[in-house]
Amino acid sequence: MxxxxxxxxxxxxxxxxxxxxxxxxxxxxxxxxxxxxxxxxxxxxxxxxxxxxxxxxxxxxxxxxxxxxxxxxxxxxxxxxxxxxxxxxxxxxxxxxxxxxxxxxxxxxxxxxxxxxxxxxxxxxxxxxxxxxxxxVEQAPPAPVLEERAQRYRLELADGPLEVVTLPGVFSHGRLDRGSALLLEHLDGLPPGDLLDFGCGAGVLGAVLKRRYPQSRVNLLDVDAFALASSRLTLAANGLEAELIGGDGIQAAPGGLATIVSNPPFHQGVHTDYQASEALLREAARHLRPGGELRLVANSFLKYPPLIERHLGPCQVLAEAHGFRVYRAVRTG
The missing domain is CATH 3.40.50.150 (Vaccinia Virus protein VP39)
Known part of the structure; x- marks a missing residue:
């Protein structure tokens, strides 16, 4: 209990x-x-x-x-x-x-x-x-409108501005975190096919993927209902459509994916918890098609490359800055 x-x-x-x-x-x-x-x-x-x-x-x-x-x-x-x-x-x-x-x-x-x-x-x-x-409750407040509690910010990207909408409680509320910013610089050359933004948060990565690869089916998955609502608002603010999935980890993702992109979560409540991230690395191959790719950003101190190579394939470091690394691996089997 x-x-x-x-x-x-x-x-x-x-x-x-x-x-x-x-x-x-x-x-x-x-x-x-x-x-x-x-x-x-x-x-x-x-x-x-x-x-x-x-x-x-x-x-x-x-x-x-x-x-x-x-x-x-x-x-x-x-x-x-x-x-x-x-x-x-x-x-x-x-x-x-x-x-x-x-x-x-x-x-x-x-x-x-x-x-x-x-x-x-x-x-x-x-x-x-x-x-x-x-x-x-002697003084009941008016019922809040969640969208009015949202924070909005604008990203100036190479292919045009992106409006981001975040609700209270969502990761990196009201700002772009450094890890996602680094990963955004390394989303070119993804294989064609279905894409997944795992741990989508406010939907920044998913929205960029949908705009950059408009012919691809883009899925945004998160454990948090407020993150999914934020992603829905971000997509709508940019005139984009994608599939939203509420699920507890990578097992909720569809199969046959061309690419999984992620700035994976590592907090559960007030506690640090790497289980969802490590499960992603162990199980990504089951959701990727042969030749499919995992591209993620993580803190440099995390020992992710051995896990990636054990369960997926050779791990390449695409970039490193501000204490983060962007990793790339292709399903070989």
Whole structure:
């Protein structure tokens, strides 16, 4: 059981009514709280929950229309996303109870101060290196429009400007990260056929691929519903169309790809986690056609070349700058 769930269950008598668990972990909390339902924006956790509680959980950037008398927000990593989600929930809870739970090292005490906008917050519990806070929503905010919380920026590229739209919580919100910037300089000469932007974030790489290779079918895959929504907005802002896939890792990708392009993720919540990136390197060959190519950027200190060569083929360094390297490998078998 996740420690945050354990803290909630220490106060289980508070959670007997219709309850929304927002951003809940994939554990047995829904089994313990029979009147609760879940909302997740993380595809892996949603998939695990849906396998057990199919009619009691949903995936997306909004909680849906099912009513709830109280809600618990599991504190996300992004402070800006937590503010947005608290507003989303409080807007539906006039006179109701809003709870916030999270790890101390994740910034729960600072996030709890945001509850003051809705009423008088109080700390209910502190255990398992976590805290649980509660507020009765006396001042419900207007329901936020997610697109109005987006940040937009413009990239001046060789083939013209690109408008990028990022929602709160999405990687490199409001700016282009150095790794993606380096990879953008090395997207020429890809083999013809279907393309995949793995861990698409705000859709920068996917949008550039679709514009540069308009005859190719371009797929954008991410575990995060807010990233997929951002990618959709970025594509629309540039008059582009592509396939969006919500999935927990490379296994959700289609097969027969000509190229996989990626600035792969390595964070899960407040924790560093290389599992998705390493799974990509191990499994890329299963999704690439013979002669298909993997092209990715990663921190220079990561020992990716041996993994790439073990599972795919010879690994070439195309570029190195600012602590990043761009790697290229072709499926030989």
């Amino acid at each position: 996740d420690p945050r769930s354990e803290v909630l269950l220490r106060q289980a008598e508070r959670f007997g009514g219709t309850l929304l668990l927002a951003g809940l972990p994939a554990d047995d909390l829904l089994g313990q709280l029979s009147a609760a339902h879940g909302w997740s924006w993380q595809a892996g956790e949603h998939s695990a929950l849906a396998a057990r509680f199919a009619d009691r959980c949903q995936f997306g950037v909004l909680p849906g229309e099912r009513p709830f008398a109280a809600a618990v927000l599991f504190l996300p990593k992004s402070a800006e996303l937590s503010r947005c989600l608290l507003d989303v929930l409080a807007a539906r809870l006039a006179g109701g109870e809003l709870y916030l739970v999270g790890e101390k090292r994740g910034g729960i005490e600072g996030a709890a101060r945001r509850l003051q906008a809705f009423g008088r917050p109080r700390k209910l519990d502190s255990a398992r290196h976590c805290q649980l806070w509660q507020v009765t």
